Amino acid sequence: MSDEKPRAGIWDVFRPRPAVPSAARPADAVPAGLRIATAYAWRLLVVAAAIGVLVWLVIQFKLLVIPLLVAILITALVWPAMSWLLRHRVPRWAAIVITLIGTIAIVAALVWLVAWQISREFGDVRDRVVEAIAGLRDFLVGVGVSEAEIDGYLDQGFALLEEQASTLWSGALAIGSTVGHFAAGALLTFFALICILADAGGIWRWTVRLFPAQARMAVDQAARNGWQTVINYARTQLLVATIDAVGIGLGAFFLQLPLAIPIAVMVFLGSFVPLVGAIVTGAVAVFIALVYNGPLIALAMLIVVLAVQQIESHVLQPILMGSAVKVHPLAVVMVVAGGSMIAGIPGALFAVPLAAFVNVVAVTLSSGSWRTGAPVHGENLIWDTVPKTIGPVRHGGGAAGRPDEKNGTAS
Numbered sequence: 462m463s464d465e466k467p468r469a470g471i472w473d474v475f476r477p478r479p480a481v482p483s484a485a486r487p488a489d490a491v492p493a494g495l496r497i498a499t500a501y502a503w504r505l506l507v508v509a510a511a512i513g514v515l516v517w518l519v520i521q522f523k524l525l526v527i528p529l530l531v532a533i534l535i536t537a538l539v540w541p542a543m544s545w546l547l548r549h550r551v552p553r554w555a556a557i558v559i560t561l562i563g564t565i566a567i568v569a570a571l572v573w574l575v576a577w578q579i580s581r582e583f584g585d586v587r588d589r590v591v592e593a594i595a596g597l598r599d600f601l602v603g604v605g606v607s608e609a610e611i612d613g614y615l616d617q618g619f620a621l622l623e624e625q626a627s628t629l630w631s632g633a634l635a636i637g638s639t640v641g642h643f644a645a646g647a648l649l650t651f652f653a654l655i656c657i658l659a660d661a662g663g664i665w666r667w668t669v670r671l672f673p674a675q676a677r678m679a680v681d682q683a684a685r686n687g688w689q690t691v692i693n694y695a696r697t698q699l700l701v702a703t704i705d706a707v708g709i710g711l712g713a714f715f716l717q718l719p720l721a722i723p724i725a726v727m728v729f730l731g732s733f734v735p736l737v738g739a740i741v742t743g744a745v746a747v748f749i750a751l752v753y754n755g756p757l758i759a760l761a762m763l764i765v766v767l768a769v770q771q772i773e774s775h776v777l778q779p780i781l782m783g784s785a786v787k788v789h790p791l792a793v794v795m796v797v798a799g800g801s802m803i804a805g806i807p808g809a810l811f812a813v814p815l816a817a818f819v820n821v822v823a824v825t826l827s828s829g830s831w832r833t834g835a836p837v838h839g840e841n842l843i844w845d846t847v848p849k850t851i852g853p854v855r856h857g858g859g860a861a862g863r864p865d866e867k868n869g870t871a872s
Contacts (some may be wrong), residue, residue, distance in 0.1 A: 516803065523804075528646045530811050532653035536661075537688075537695035537814075539564055543658060557658045571726050578722045586719045586753065593752045682831035687818040694814050702732035704777055705739060708769030709746055716758055716765070718750050734809050735793050739770060792816075 519526050539560050546556035601611055657664065665684070672680050710725025718724065724746050731742035743766040751759035793813055800812025825831050 520804075524642060524646060525649070527807050528650040529653050530807075530815075531650045532657060533691075534695065534811070534814065535564070535650075535654055536657045537691045538699055539658075540692055541696060553659065557655065560658065561655070571729075575723045575726050578720055582719045589719070589753050679826055679831045683822040683825040686825045686831075687821040690817050690821045691814050694817055698733050698735065700777075701739075701773060702729045704773040705729070705732050705742075705769055708773070709743070709766055712762060712765030712769065713746060713750075716750065716754065716761055718746075718758070718762065719753055720749070724749065734797060735813050736790060737794065737797050737809070743767075743770070 542563070543556055543560050546559060547553065551559070598611055602608065665681075669677050669681050669684075706725040706729035709728045710721055713721040713724045727745065728739075728742045731738035743763075746766060747759050747763045750762035796812045796816045797809050800808030800810075800815075802808070804811075
């Protein structure tokens, strides 16, 4: 009998082999920290890929998404007035008509005032700007700057302005690249606004039914909390915008700045972009004062801007809102910057309310507060409205209220 072992054939690869002890498996040779890091890494990659696909879809369908977001934001702005009318027994159709006509009238009045003052004072402002530029040129020549250097700086400045103007214009027309697209987006926004005001409850119930049955309660309560946060955001920004516009506009009027009404309207619109909008529009007002009235008036305008913003944020807002609004500045600035890089002006406008909505929904789901309906507050929120408590605190109502069975919307 031969002692030679049979040579392994090709079919030996498919023969069963004894189990390798767990201590000898190669996976156990990988450090635990590396295994945890890779587990986090591939999950983060999946989440990033999902977010990237979602952003890509939004960009592809921006003609539909942006008008819908505008309609939702306008709904959040006008919803307090709409709710007040419904609570006072006004029929829903009449409340919708009154709300829409009132909103259109306010916008039309602001546009008319801006156009009227610009047409009246544009020539004077142009002449004063030309004089200010000539005076600055003479000053630079007097301190030793050559004409060629001044012309080079001016060319660079005009090139930068043209580049930024084209960027802002493309962002402002993100609804469409043509006037026709813009008009279609405006009509779609108006139609979506009417539908949301008329049947928000039905639309939301249909949306909830898209989710599995066992997840509908959590989705419903989380979204209601998020929607209440968006309403609080809209109310806060509307209050901030109104106070800033009135205060800075009156300051510009008493300091005899030109275009006081357009400055006030610009401040009002810019204040809907938290922190960044107020800084930019305030800087523009100070710059106009510097060019038109000189450094002393510009310094006075700067004092007015800072005083109005401080009084608004620390005195008037808590009194009028009846709550203390906690916003983390770093989170807001980063969100606004990211939104503007992705979608220009619309991205900066929608970045904070969208991030606040997603944040509240995530915290509601992760904390389990959707089971009790308790409002969500805490340090994990990018936008947190803490009501001032007067008397006993009521629980169980939820941050967004209960559905109004008669009207089909959240109360």
